[in-house]
Amino acid sequence: MSLKATSRKNAVHVMLAYTGGCNGCEIEVVNAVYSPRYDLEQYRVLLTWNPREADVLLVTGTVNRLTLEPLKKIYEAIPEPKAVVAVGACAIMGGVFATMGGELGPSEEAMAPLEKHLPVAAKVPGCAPRPEDIIVTAVKALPLLMGAP
Amino acid sequence: MIQESILIGPQVVLILAIAILVGSLLPGFERKVQARIQQRIGPPILTPGFWTLFKFAYKKKMHPNSPMPSLYVSLLPISISLLLTILLFSSPPFIRLFPAQGVVQHTQTAFSATAWFTVLGWSSVVAVVGLLKVEELLYVLIGSLSQSVLSVGMPIPDLARGAKVLGFRREYMEQHSAVRAFKMIGIGSFPIYITLIVPFALAKSVFVEDLIRTQNPGWMASGTFGLSLATLPRSPNILTFPGAIASIAYFVGFMILLNEKPFNILKAKMDVIEGPLLEYGSVYRTFVYMLREAAMFVLASVFVTFFVGIPLDPFQPLLLAIHLLLIFVFIAFEAVMAAFSPILTFRQIYPISFTFSAIAAFALLLAAVM
């Protein structure tokens, strides 16, 4: 395996962008990283808060109207190669805010699903997804996502 | 002399290679120690320091948001070179290349025939302290030149009608961090600078060569290659009373210079995110990691040279092994202290720095009268 592929597989930096939701998915992601029980660092995934240092952008929350533009700016600030992972039901399809409206339709404030705005490479379902699901994504999908030339 | 000067080049290259390679293991080691304290497994040792260097190097080059991008990105290699120069000044090539008249005795070397270089202050306390000061100043420059999207540049309409206090100067968080760096130069650098003078006061000379001679005459007398126990230091500074006190002050000064918790107010994750280094990405991010690794390695190596008397000699395997082992021990202490401290604000940093400067000054006084 080439040096490029080995180094990309062995050190992945993720950044969490929380665009406004119920905070549940976000707490589970932070739990997966910061809790000694689910420690994600042992799987070679390091958490960062700086888009210039990140490889993968984890997006949680319904993408609200005022957070859409900043989210796009953050995505542009990440150097190539990069990937976006949508975590939680709200980021994938809008969660209850898109489906429970009945005849009022989806909520006008929630601009989810994320696929409409950014190219999503992987999705983690759940409301909220369990830390085990997030770890499985990290271990299996993140190195594949970084396999770009 | 002639046969030794042929080996200078390979010696320099070996030292730089060791510094970069062993330095790349240090962040992973530090993170592992902290993880075990926090009762978890932690990343593999190669991941945070070694593989990240290559990974960021293979990313597509990006252009930082900065009023002067070329200056902004060039400040990092300059900073790394300064640190590596400090390492070279305190290691065998420069000590042996320009010895004091080739004779083992306490002598004043300022005006000897082969001493044109001594006027420039190489391989002396002047060089080490001066270069460290310049390295600190670079943080201020880096911070003022960075304009990331994460602070003022965030496209959110908060300057709407009815908002509070419109019309003031808006400052990026990196620029605020540069102001903090300026304060840290003024206040936080005293402990390490006073401490660095203490071993020279004990040796009664400004030259690193005399410093090592008083602690470790066996090494000065030995040849280039060697494996004997006679090269071990006979009277290391750390075992003297002023040296021991100064070591403690050096440790605190080291944490301040490295901007590591508890003194990482200029890189505090919780209000300025990463401070001056926010806009570096891809290849420049490799340099950011190398800068931190170089700082850790060089300052730890200088400690071992000045206070324990073991220089970083790549041609003497026994000394090299002990030197590297002591560097890892030093970094382990730093990791433990960082794991058990919060971020301190200037309310706490001023008194702590003052206290340790006083301790270092006391050690200096003792060393001067001994």
Place this chain on the structure above:
Amino acid sequence: MVEEAKVVEKEVPIGIFHPALIEPWRIRFFVSDEVVKDCEITLNPAHRGLERIMEGKPYEKAAVMTEKICGICSSSHLWNSTKMVEMGLKIHVPDRAQYIRTIVQEIQRTTSHLIFLGHALEIVGHETFAMRAFLIREMFMDLLYYISGNRVQPSAQILGGVRPRCDIPPSLGRVILETVDRGEDAYTKFVERLLADPLVMSRVTGVGILDYNTAMRLHTVGPTARASGVKFDWRKDPVQNPAYQAFDFNVVVLDWCDTKARVATRALEVFEQFKILRQAVKNMPDGPVIDRSWKMGRMDFTDSYFEAPRGELYHSTSLDDFGRIRHYKIRTPSLTNNASMEEACIGDHLTDAVLTIASCDPCLSCTNRFTVVDLGRDKTRVMTGVEIIGKYGRRRRR
């Protein structure tokens, strides 16, 4: 609105993506040489339009949505909402169900306080303590998982009682008691170690002062107010919360008024929650867990107050003849708490100000946001926290 003259040198904005805030909000600090002279918090990026889509829905559907307001205090919203309709339609709830509801709520309150401690310690910078808090919290997340099937949003309360799956048989009761014992051991050691650490305590003592009068003027609620000497807890109110009257517990009130008090109030409240949990499990009465003999129908305007982990939670609504919601109003504690922190962080260093704002345990997902769109002049305007309280805050009955 600070009256005295202030010298402001520059503005340092932070947000909306920031590790200390995590949720998307924007804080503009007006500083002069590291000291904060004024601050403005804007909350609007997190607005999801929940109350709007609840209109016209049958109540049972809206109840699902109330839980998704917040991931940390979800059980408070759901209980408050069902309690409101039960009070309005005079639905009977069996005793066993009230005990189970209390157990689920108190376990979630414990996890909420522990995540506050973990997050506040993360902001102070002490990663080791933060990880320890998260580790202790995991024990209680497991309990929620055993009782209800989900770690984050337990959904235990429904109209007339609790979901039958959430029944607590004696074996699970024993597990709860064991976990509370183990958790209390680990937690006591953690709190003692935390309150004895000199560096952390020097960071939080004496900063973020919110005195009693300011707290009352700005309608601060919950543990944030109790740390400033305000003695009020909705759990002790017999009309609004009859379920809690069966338990014997103290309300923690401190009067140091600084960030240390806010941290300590929540840290000490956890011990009271352990007390309630033990009493609830040991004294649980037998009987059904749900009473389905109610009929949905017209309900006049009813409001309901509850003590969420962050303070006073208010829901109100009225239902039409078919049981559909006319309009739903939610007013969460973080609304006024955040605004009080705007005033409390004045005079501190920037790093301490960020810690102060986090010490009121802000939960933006709960908070209602107001962006006033001025159609006449075609401009958007944000209302500051103090303006919102002036217009929409509710006077507390003393």
